[in-house]
Amino acid sequence: MDNNNRPEIRLLPAHGKRLKRGHPWLYSNEIRMDDAARALTPGALVEIIGTDGRGLGVAMFNPHSLIAGRLLSREPGADIDHKFIARALSRALALRESLFDAPYYRLAHGEADGLPGLVVERYDDIALCQINSAGMAALEDEIIAGVEQVLQPRAIVMRGDSPARRLEGLDAKTHVAKGTLDGPQIVREGGLEFFADLTHGQKTGWYFDQRDNRSFSASLAGGRRVLDAYCHSGAFGLRAAKAGATFVTFVDRAEACLDLAAQAAAHNGLADLCHFAKGDMFSELARLHGEGEKFDLVIADPPPFAKSRKDAKVGLKAVRKLTRLASALVAARGFLAISSCSHHIGAADFSEAVTRGFRDAGRAARIVRISGAAADHPIHPALPESAYLTFMMLAFD
Numbered sequence: 466m467d468n469n470n471r472p473e474i475r476l477l478p479a480h481g482k483r484l485k486r487g488h489p490w491l492y493s494n495e496i497r498m499d500d501a502a503r504a505l506t507p508g509a510l511v512e513i514i515g516t517d518g519r520g521l522g523v524a525m526f527n528p529h530s531l532i533a534g535r536l537l538s539r540e541p542g543a544d545i546d547h548k549f550i551a552r553a554l555s556r557a558l559a560l561r562e563s564l565f566d567a568p569y570y571r572l573a574h575g576e577a578d579g580l581p582g583l584v585v586e587r588y589d590d591i592a593l594c595q596i597n598s599a600g601m602a603a604l605e606d607e608i609i610a611g612v613e614q615v616l617q618p619r620a621i622v623m624r625g626d627s628p629a630r631r632l633e634g635l636d637a638k639t640h641v642a643k644g645t646l647d648g649p650q651i652v653r654e655g656g657l658e659f660f661a662d663l664t665h666g667q668k669t670g671w672y673f674d675q676r677d678n679r680s681f682s683a684s685l686a687g688g689r690r691v692l693d694a695y696c697h698s699g700a701f702g703l704r705a706a707k708a709g710a711t712f713v714t715f716v717d718r719a720e721a722c723l724d725l726a727a728q729a730a731a732h733n734g735l736a737d738l739c740h741f742a743k744g745d746m747f748s749e750l751a752r753l754h755g756e757g758e759k760f761d762l763v764i765a766d767p768p769p770f771a772k773s774r775k776d777a778k779v780g781l782k783a784v785r786k787l788t789r790l791a792s793a794l795v796a797a798r799g800f801l802a803i804s805s806c807s808h809h810i811g812a813a814d815f816s817e818a819v820t821r822g823f824r825d826a827g828r829a830a831r832i833v834r835i836s837g838a839a840a841d842h843p844i845h846p847a848l849p850e851s852a853y854l855t856f857m858m859l860a861f862d
Contacts, residue, residue: 481521565841569653714741838854
């Protein structure tokens with residue numbers, strides 16, 4: 466890559482304060498978007514020049530995106546190559562190895578780990594990379610080389626089917642860049658072995674971000690009947706079964722997810738405690754209520770209800786409805802765990818929608834836990850959007 470002859474992108478007057486305070490993004494309305502800037506290839510590496518003429522660092526640039534610049538280095542002229550990627554991954558690895566005993570975690574979490582638009586997850590000797598920006602797509606060969614240098618994995622999976630790619634003008638594509646995969650891969654957590662589909666499963670195939678929240682939910686499951694709504698591959702429900710739940714009902718609309726959950730239940734000797742049901746979630750919750758079902762612990766971990774800012778109002782209505790339906794199924798003195806994984810729905814708005822939801826069901830509850838993502842999903846201190854997950858545990862009267 467040519468690190469010595471980069472185009473320059475200049476900030477407009479009175480802009481650049483956010484960047485200097487540590488924010489990693491430049492928006493298109495902060496930049497002098499002249500003909501030369503508009504003609505740049507999406508993902509091009511550029512030098513950012515402040516209004517005083519001084520260099521502010523190196524960024525990936527996309528003239529067609531609202532987030533036009535994503536800062537990679539605050540060192541003007543910095544070399545951006547596989548060595549740069551490897552250094553960032555090595556810093557991220559040192560942190561994860563201090564946090565976790567086993568090699569199952571999100572290794573790199575975008576901006577917070579200095580690699581905007583890139584997610585890297587570790588499944589023992591398999592690395593999964595998800596590229597979400599045009600700039601990282603242009604660096605794909607460097608990313609693969611950097612991952613190879615740091616981890617020496619048996620296989621490297623390149624997941625390229627996230628919705629964020631469309632916003633960057635990227636095609637959806639997934640391929641195995643190194644090695645081969647023979648079906649779903651094992652993930653170890655909480656003394657259990659789960660199965661994750663790394664090439665076709667939802668998002669990256671596994672949700673490391675809910676690790677701590679699964680542990681907390683499992684701590685409440687002993688001797689209780691549990692409902693795992695939006696069960697995905699069964700992580701919440703099987704952790705509850707392992708912790709002593711008397712029975713767990715798993716519900717999801719995706720047959721492939723239920724198959725993975727059932728496979729994990731059998732693999733861990735928990736199948737006798739589990740029941741699996743396929744269906745639309747709102748309809749299924751209403752059906753269970755109509756049949757008089759009650760659960761001591763209901764877990765509702767839905768997909769994002771608001772994928773963009775304009776969807777936030779509709780998303781909050783969905784949160785309220787889900788809470789109402791789920792609350793009607795919680796037994797007296799039972800618990801409801803509910804989550805939102807959209808940064809377009811803030812924690813305060815989420816809490817208000819949840820409160821309205823359980824009141825709509827005629828229930829009274831107390832909040833006993835509010836938390837976010839696990840430690841392998843660090844938050845960039847200048848980027849509130851990176852705190853996207855809100856988990857809430859309610860104790861009902």
